[in-house]
Amino acid sequence: MxxxxxxxxxxxxxxxxxxxxxxxFQNAARRQDxxxxxxxxxxxxxxxxxxxxxxxxxxxxxxxxxxxxxxxxxxxxxxxxxxxxxxxxxxxxxxxxxxxxxxxxxxxxxxxxxxxxxxxxxxxxxRLTGGENHNGHSHKTELQFVFDHELAHAIVPEARSDNLFLAESVADAFAALRHLQRNKGDTGFIEDMMLARAAGTAFRKNGILNFSSPVLEKILEDAKTVNFEKFSHAETVSYVTATAQQYTPDGATLGKLYKSFAALKEQPQLKDLQNIVATTGDANALKWGKRILQALQTSRIPKPANLRHDKDQKQKQNQKSRGKYRPGLTCSGK
Known part of the structure; x- marks a missing residue:
């Protein structure tokens, strides 16, 4: 070979x-957990x-x-x-x-x-799922999704597309269907992944590439009436390809969404997202901004690494105004 x-x-x-x-491979010990x-x-x-x-x-x-x-x-x-x-x-x-x-x-x-x-x-x-008050999903559940996502890039034609946005959506769609097929239609993890992908789009500099949330949303809707467990591999590939092609946003839509969330790419506070939701003229930014905000406020998904706590920042500002805050030093003032 x-x-x-x-x-x-x-x-x-x-x-x-x-x-x-x-x-x-044949004799390797299998994990029992x-x-x-x-x-x-x-x-x-x-x-x-x-x-x-x-x-x-x-x-x-x-x-x-x-x-x-x-x-x-x-x-x-x-x-x-x-x-x-x-x-x-x-x-x-x-x-x-x-x-x-x-x-x-x-x-x-x-x-x-x-x-x-x-x-x-x-x-x-x-890991992408699991917040402070929502323990998230098991290591096995999330890593199996990742495994199937990467496998899709190798074996599903449109997951190898030159259109990287489409390719990523196809890969997520394939992983979502494989999850549903393995877990008897359980949609909870896919819902959280949909929210996590949206949050990544808002807060990560290159997160827009993985904005598969509209595609996952459609899969969740179809899962109410379609028994994906009975799908063959060919049917799975056909469905995820068609769904991703129809529901992956086009370049102009993604460009507007990226600009709408631009203020969140550095070190934002939650109020910055709230402000976007309150003032945006972009329907997608409004829709997904609301859902991200709710997921973060309820700790359904992890806090983005670059998100600052509004309360902490306000406290530091108050301490600074009273002369009790020094950058890089621990402040014990009340």
Whole structure:
């Protein structure tokens, strides 16, 4: 098997060494914790569900440097490819390093219906759901969604589209349907993911790329009457593609939404979002701004990393006006 057929060159990467720990796919110990995502189990299910992927899609866990595959010989070929070849060093290793650094996941697509899927499975993996008063969903639930999202980029044609907004919406739609199919139509997690994607759009500089909320909203609406559990893979791909194509906002709409939320990209306070909701002339900013605001006020979704507490800022201003606040120092004044 020539893995160079599935990889592109990229100059300038630094070296990295792959660990061979726990690479025996067939004998690897499975995690027993029902709430914890098992990367090996997910890969096993993917290969069993889509056997044609065995020679086209390869999975790497940046958290453990694990490359599970049912054929031990292929595992060794993959390790040699990643550690000893130029494309492995220049492309794959930097992706692994970036995912490890950010506790995140990624899909590097190459060839028709093929590529490398990187899913960071650590307990400290980047999470999108769960606020202070809403414990969120299990590590397994969220990481399985991430796994299916990245897998979609490898196997669903429109999830590889040059239109990145469409591609991300298709991938989220595919992951949402796989969640519904696995969990007997449970929609709670998809609702929270819809809100989290909207919040990311508002507060993250590049969050607009993952604004799949309108697509997830349509899936939630259809889930009331459609039994997605009975869908075949072909039906799933057809549905998520058509839904994403119809409900992914166009460039002009996304541009207006981005501008409407521009004030939230640095270090905003919640009142900045409230002000946008109160004054915006953009229907999408009004609709999703209201829903984000409610989700944050009820702690249904995590507080964005760049969001400052209004109360804390007001207290600091009061302390500063009384001469009891010094930047960088602990203030004990009452």
């Amino acid at each position: 020539d893995f160079c057929d599935y990889i592109m060159y990229n100059e300038g990467a630094k070296g990295w060494k792959m660990s061979q720990n726990n690479n025996d 029902a709430e914890t995502f098992s990367f090996i189990d997910a890969v096993s299910e993917a290969y069993e569900t889509y056997p044609e992927l065995v020679k086209k899609v390869f999975f790497i866990d940046p958290a453990t440097d694990n490359i599970p595959h049912p054929d031990p010989a292929v595992v060794q070929e993959l390790i040699d490819f990643v550690t000893k070849t130029k494309p492995g060093r220049d492309v794959i290793q930097p992706i692994i390093a970036e995912c490890k650094k950010n506790k995140s996941s990624y899909c590097h697509t190459n060839g028709p219906g093929g590529g490398f899927v990187f899913v960071y499975s650590g307990e400290d993996a980047l």
